[in-house]
Amino acid sequence: MKRNLTIGTRRSQLALWQANYVADALRRHDPELSVQLQHIVTQGDKILDVPLARIGGKGLFTTELERRLLDGTIDLAVHSLKDLPADVPDGLCLAAITARHHVHDAFVSNTYATLESLPAGACIGTSSLRRRAQLLHTRPDLVVSDLRGNVDTRLKKLDDGQYDAIILAEAGLQRLGRADRICQLLPVTTMIPAVGQGALAIETRADDMSLRQALAFLNDQDTAAAATAERAFLAAINGSCQVPVGVYGTVRNGTLTLQSIIAAPDGSQVCRTTTQGPVADSAAIGKEAACTLLDDGGRRILTDLGITPTY
Known part of the structure; x- marks a missing residue:
């Protein structure tokens, strides 16, 4: 070398x-x-x-x-x-x-402690369709507004009063020494992370x-196995980091568990599944999860967004 x-x-x-x-x-x-x-x-x-x-x-x-x-x-x-x-x-x-650390999405606000405590009509900022879809599925009474820029820029926009709360990746806040801004780590039941997040x-x-x-x-072998499944899912739906899908794999005792969703951007429909299998079959597990969700309504959601799945 x-x-x-x-x-x-x-x-x-x-x-x-x-x-x-x-x-x-x-x-x-x-x-x-x-x-x-x-x-x-x-x-x-x-x-x-x-x-x-x-x-x-x-x-x-x-x-x-x-x-x-x-x-x-x-x-x-x-x-x-x-x-x-x-x-x-x-x-x-x-x-x-x-190795993957800090995989969750983080709720950040100067006024409210949790997503659940936001009042109806509150403005929450994110540039991610994945986050938008899951937020609106959980809280259709919120106003989700676009938010671009680096971490400090996004935090400043919150501090300037442009938003009641924003959603950021836990990993980015931790790496930049901004973990003190985290009010709540959103559970995977509420917000499945992006492919490879963390x-x-x-x-x-x-x-x-x-x-x-x-x-x-x-x-890191366990993270690589989980990522293989997640990326196989993404390939099967012909997606990118800008589509409203979430996929999160975990490995325990040689078994890979993959949680995944395809969601309508307005949160009106969420197709969700959990798929398991041996780590050696990581890629196949990802494809299986994608096919399950495509058949369960995900194909129509993606087609409406101009995305043609591979399978």
């Missing part, structure tokens, strides 16, 4: 935290290794005044990094796994998926076997 590595990363505080987390782990693992970061601006970073669901497409936060990998400008890219499309481009691979993905060139082997120590 080369002794000088370049990690590609977005410029946001959270992305830099994630890239530095991996860089520090690599340096500890091999003190003679030189690791540097290269900042890359993605399409999702450039368009900040339009809800993500309206921008459309896949790879809003990853395509530019993958181009740099393919042209050899960078050696590896660090992504929030939830931002990574289910299909990895030819010539690239996921060398490691880190985990980091390390992407590199498929033919760089020495680097792939060097990164293997960062891979």
